[in-house]
Amino acid sequence: MRKIIIHINYLFLLAILLFVTSCEHEVLISEDPEEIVDDKVRIEIFTRADSYKLPVTKGLNDENTVGITPWILVFKGNNEASATFVEAVQAFELIGKRYVLLTRQPSGTKYHLLILANPQSEFYYGDADSGYEFEIESFTANLKVGVTTLSEACSNLLTEPLAIPAQSVVPYSGEGETIPMSYLLEVDEINNSTRIENTDGSSLLLSRVVSKIAIVNAASNFDFTGITAIVNVPRQGQLHKSDGAVYNTSGLTELRYDASYSSPLIATSAVSGGQSTADKPIYLYESPVSNNTYFIIQGTYEGRNYFYKIAIVDDNLTLMNLVRNKLYTFTINKVHGPGFDTVADAKVSKPSNTALDYSVLVDDSNTYEIIANNDYYLGVSNSVFFAYTNETAEYEAFRVITDCKTIFPNSNKISDERSLADYAYRLVSPFGISIAGAGSSDPNVTPVNVEVKNYLQFYDEFQFNQEGTALRQNAYITLKLGNLEKQIHINQRKAINAGGETIQYMPTTNRDPQYRKVNYTCLSGYVEDNAVYSPKNWIKLRPSSGEERNDTDNITVDDGAIFIEVLPNPGTDTRNGIVYLTTIDNNSSSGMATQRIKIDITQLGNNISVN
Structure with missing residues (x-):
């Protein structure tokens, strides 16, 4: 009987220890987002993806996804460009909604909230050499409180770089891969009445860091089979563009299937009246005309396979910038002659836009x-x-x-x-x-x-x-x-x-x-x-x-x-x-x-x- 009582006591003590341990563990790992420090305010975030165009285009579902926990970078100052860094905070999810805990800030000056959604694994700052994880320590290591300006931050906060060359890769086309987006919101103060939304109560429309491109063939005398390469493509993009200038990167790369161009990078799909790449979107970082970005496409003309070089030009054959969050649809209406037998010859040639009866539609969500x-x-x-x-x-x-x-x-x-x-x-x-x-x-x-x-x-x-x-x-x-x-x-x-x-x-x-x-x-x-x-x-x-x-x-x-x-x-x-x-x-x-x-x-x- 004594042994039974001893065993019961041991079991009882063990149960108490387990209970205490579990309670301690719960206290250690629990982060109740409703427990707000006195100098912090909890603000709900209302955002959604701005459309590439209206009407909405079909592509990867993930191009419209806005992650539940964006980063908010706060800058202080009446002048947007010279406003200085205050803090970086990641939003959190609570019952399916987005919230962020920001430090309370008084009125008397302007505050600029830079929203960075859908972050990649790392961001780069000013170059393509060193990547930093998205965490507070990484931001404060590069952005100095009270010193780094919003203009400097926007110029230097960059995406992960593409490889040189980038083989069998189209940016943001992978399964479940979301596109980085951003928005800059100005507020008069930061307190419990601050709203991260439009003044009419609607959600902020975030802008993607990339443009979207589709090539469509409507020429009856040409069979468009695919995009072989995209040349002189910027490796990186700014996470947010604070001015109207198109980001001019010196680091360019080429997107292709492999070194021998044995297969199209992007194959076309049959559509009514021709072929199209619209269901396999091409996402490219902003590129000014000085980069000379161009496509090598391939197809069959009069029974023979040819390669054509296509420059980024408008209907008047004027070179165009590629701008973020715009959709560019290049439509081939008629082919007037043969292209080139090899990719190498097509690359060194003048663009074939004059050999193609060509039209361009630029859709701007703005x-x-x-x-x-x-x-x-x-x-x-x-x-x-x-x-x-x-x-x-x-x-x-x-x-x-x-x-x-x-x-x-x-x-x-x-x-x-x-x-x-x-x-x-x-x-x-x-x-x-x-x-x-x-x-x-x-x-x-x-x-x-x-x-x-x-x-x-x-x-x-x-x-x-x-x-x-x-x-x-x-x-x-x-x-x-x-x-x-x-x-x-x-x-x-x-x-x-x-x-x-x-x-x-x-x-x-x-x-x-x-x-x-x-x-x-x-x-x-x-x-x-x-x-x-x-x-x-x-x-x-x-x-x-x-x-x-x-x-x-x-x-x-x-x-x-x-x-x-x-x-x-x-x-x-x-x-x-x-x-x-x-x-x-x-x-x-x-x-x-x-x-x-x-x-x-x-x-x-x-x-x-x-x-």
Whole structure:
């Protein structure tokens, strides 16, 4: 009996020890994310992947994946470029949501939150030699608190380098391999009320570090079999681009199947009317024209196999930069002659674009301003429209895009508020938003036409409330789709004199529409091509410095000012051109909220008075 009692006591003591040990172990490994230190605040992160294009393209599902635990790098300073590093923190998951614990920061200066999602195993800093794991110690070893600026960090934080050459490898095409993405958000302070989201409550649209490329053959006299090599490809990309310049890397490589080019790197798939690589996406880091990036493709022409060298050029055979988060679709419409028998000969030849009847479609997700809920999105090509005209005229003011498939009986409409502006504008058509088909994966695009009269400018700028504050919100077109709502500001100014004028879009206190200054903070602009009036020949985009630049039809600035110079009109007829500007939303509480402006410019002929 004594032995039994002793054994029972041993078992009881052992149970107590196991219980104590398990409790101790639980305390040691438990990291309760709800236990927040006094100087920390927990902030939920609302992000999703920006589309490569709208409508959404099909490719790897992982190109749209945003990891649950991105890194947040905090910088402090009113000037974005010179803001200095504060801390690096990785987000965590709690009940399927993203949160981050940031150090509380007071108001009085700006804070810039650099979001880095889908990190690779390592990041590189300033070179392709030394990799660092994504951890706090690695960031603080390279980014000095209070010293390293945001501009320096963005220039030096790089992806893992590709090999030289990179054989049987297409970046980010592996199973489950996600694409690094980024976003820069500006906030006034960091506390419990800080939101990592857009000012309208929608999720931030993260931008991928790579462009996406597809080559399609629609030529009946050519059988496109694959991409043999991609040459002069940048080995690395910036994790985030803080300016408009295309990252120019000196480290280039070649993507190919093997040294003897025994097989295509990317084989085509049969599609209606030809062959395509669209289902095997090509992801490349940004590349300026100076890199001379090109493709070697192969196919059968008149019964023989040939190799063709294809440069990155537009429809006018002008070299193009490859820019992140854009989709480039190169379509071969007709082949005019044989290529080369070997890859080596094709490489040293001039590009075959002249031997190929060729077209290029560049889809830019930034061409739409998007709001979204969990079910669908609603986007517009621009949320501000300016008509420079002396006459009553009808315009395509903007386009609406949505992937919504739900029929809302009472909340699908497009409307105006013309009575507030003495009927100086009106919605012409349509009065509802076209939704996507039930069985379609593509969204619907709806052009919206608006009539603008030549006195709208006075209502746009000279309306005041009882406190004497100018109202700039009385000429709007309103979109309503389910619980999503978007407004587009309609504006008018006088037509441009035949002698030429310069319109200044810049931060200004001017509110008089008769002066050619308009209060917006600009980031970039471009002139839309038009075969009828050739506006790129007579509309020139200039920086505020007035310096001569080669990019007068596509410009990026860092001081918020873009001058639109309209050259003299030598003819007697009026002419038209369209300019798009990307600007910072002046009415947003966040300095990083952007909006697009469409400017439809009418210039008078030299026998027509401006008055």
